[in-house]
Amino acid sequence: MARIDENKxxxxxxxxxxxxxxxxxxxFRRGLAFMALLMVGVAGIDAIMPLLTRYAIDNFIAKKTxxxxKLFAVAYFSIICFQVFNxxxxxWQxxxxxxxxxxxIRKLGFKRLQQLSFSYYDNSSVGWLMARMTSDVARLSEIISWGLIDMVWALVMMIGFLGIMFYCNVKLTLISMCVVPPLFVIGMFFQKKILKSYRNVRKINSQLTADFSEEVAGAKTTKTLVREGENxxxxxxxxxxxxxxxxxxxxFSAxxxxxxxxxxxxxxGFAIWIGGKSVIGGTLSYGTFVMFIAYTVQFFDPVSQLAGTIAELQHAQASAERIISLVxxxxxxxxxxDVIKKYGDLFDAKKENWEELHGDIEFKNVCFSYKNGEKVLENFNLKVKKGxxxxxxxxxxxxxxTIVNLICRFYEPNSGEILIDGVDYRERSLLWLQSNIGYVLQSPHLFSGTVRDNIRYGKLEATEEEIExxxxxxxxxxxxxxxxxGYDTEVSEGGGNLSTGEKQLISFARAIVASPALFVLDEATSSIDTETERMIQNAIDKVLHNRTSFVVAHRLSTIVSADKILVIRNGKITEAGTxxxxxxxxxxxxxxxxxxxxxxxxxxxKAVVS
Structure with missing residues (x-):
């Protein structure tokens, strides 16, 4: 996976x-355009308010009339009401x-995570992914919505202020704005410092998220190794x-x-000094003078706001890059x-076109190596009959x-073919194949919810009778x-309130409830006690009857009844038979x-002696 450099x-x-x-x-384009239009209205009214003040001073106060x-007051009040509405x-918008x-954005990201292959998760930590989907998304949505408001408002205000000021008095405007160039240079200096610090904050935040995730997941290991202090x-x-x-x-921000x-x-101050002289000299009206003072006081607020928004955009850009890299x-x-057109995809299956999976499996000259270059299989051949x-x-x-992961199409061969019922499984959809597989892992993962929910996870439409x-x-x-x-007992996250054997049996039930044509047991009995192993072995004998199944075995006593036992060494079959x-x-x-x-x-x- 191409990952964005956090230090960039x-x-x-x-x-x-x-x-x-x-x-x-x-x-969201229409909504964003509507919001920008609202801000143009808000900024435009803000820009003309000092003009109304000038009018009032020059026409009512200066003329003492x-x-x-009343008409002016009604107009002023109407403008204020319209501004409140804006x-x-x-x-709201x-x-x-x-x-x-x-x-x-989270929906797009989550959907992509469902589509990505095992290899992606091999190289991506949970903490990294969590940071992308939480803090990065929050920052992006905030800067796109509120940052757009600030930017449009600041730009319209600055353009409006400068336009009116230049129209009224060019000399006084240039004198008032003489501090803008040095302010721009100072602003660039500070924004670079602020950005550098914030980038470091974001980098460490990702690390902290990963720390939290790993610590929660490995709490038992931490306890057993007495690592609390070091952690x-x-x-x-x-x-x-x-x-x-x-x-x-x-x-730096402060x-x-x-x-x-x-x-x-x-x-x-410059505007007051030069403008005051002009008022005394009679070349500038008092209303225009007050208007200029109001504009110069207010002008630097949108300047500051625009500088801050640009800094936020630069800061949020790393979040945008990371999210885009995921999506x-x-x-x-x-x-x-052509396969999707016929069979559908992961989210929209066309089950009416799905063929029944019988269970004949064949590897034909399959070669496979992982992305890190580790070669696992070379010219691997295997035939397995239905049942x-x-x-x-x-x-x-x-x-x-690796062999069972290739069968499940979690990975694909670099070369060669894997045939299911005589057809290259790439001619059928991923969902078709994986819907026909019951997979039981060495360390089963249970989800938060009830026992019934966890069993039903293998077949969401399963009835109460099917679950039992x-x-x-x-x-x-x-x-x-x-x-x-009973079945309504809540399971804690990861099944922490159940024993290893109980979790394994529930995961077996979850695999069975969908009545798959293929079964894969990946060292499913290696981490359980002998009594539970016997229970599972009895279950295996019942469940695997007349179904094609692959059992990766650690305890050899569990596979003595297998139709075929393959000894795999360095990616090759060195022994085969009952x-x-x-x-x-x-x-x-x-x-x-x-x-x-x-x-x-x-x-x-030893157990008897003790």
């Missing part, structure tokens, strides 16, 4: 990034757009760095505003257009899990019914099995 410093606004982002936000004052509308933008020390260091960077950014105000005051990441595994149970044994890293049948089939029904609320055939050969499998049997007997004898 972007000194300029990259229009291409924002244009690309707005491509995904086409449905009340003629026309402000209410743009606040900006809040609406901010909320909908965050929802829309706290590391976290405190990151948090301290983030605090220091945030304080530094806040300090210094910048007083400087803007001070420079604005100097410009206002535009192409899955390594995808269906061709056969195939066990894969071998050392860690020999290629067992699946649970009974894997011997999970009895322990579920002993729980306080349990009895391989025992008679007295090769690698024989040694592995007898050694494991001796170890189990030794452990049993």
């Amino acid at each position: 410093v972007t000194e300029k606004i990259d229009i291409g990034i924002w244009r690309k982002l707005f491509k995904y936000l086409t449905e 009340m003629d026309g004052l 402000i209410k509308m743009f606040i 900006a809040g609406k757009i901010e909320t909908h933008l965050a929802y829309h 706290l020390k590391e976290f405190r260091q990151d948090a301290t760095n983030m605090r220091n960077s945030a304080v530094r950014a806040a300090m 210094l910048f505003l007083p400087i803007v105000i001070s420079m604005g005051s100097i410009g206002t 535009e990441t192409e899955p390594d595994i995808w269906d061709r257009e 056969e149970t195939v066990a894969l044994v071998g050392e860690t890293g020999s290629g067992k899990s 049948i699946a649970a009974k089939l894997v011997n999970a029904h009895s322990f579920i019914m002993k729980m306080e609320k 349990h009895r055939e391989l025992i008679r050969k007295k090769g690698y499998y024989y040694n592995l099995y007898t050694n494991q049997l001796l170890e189990e007997k030794e452990m049993e004898s």
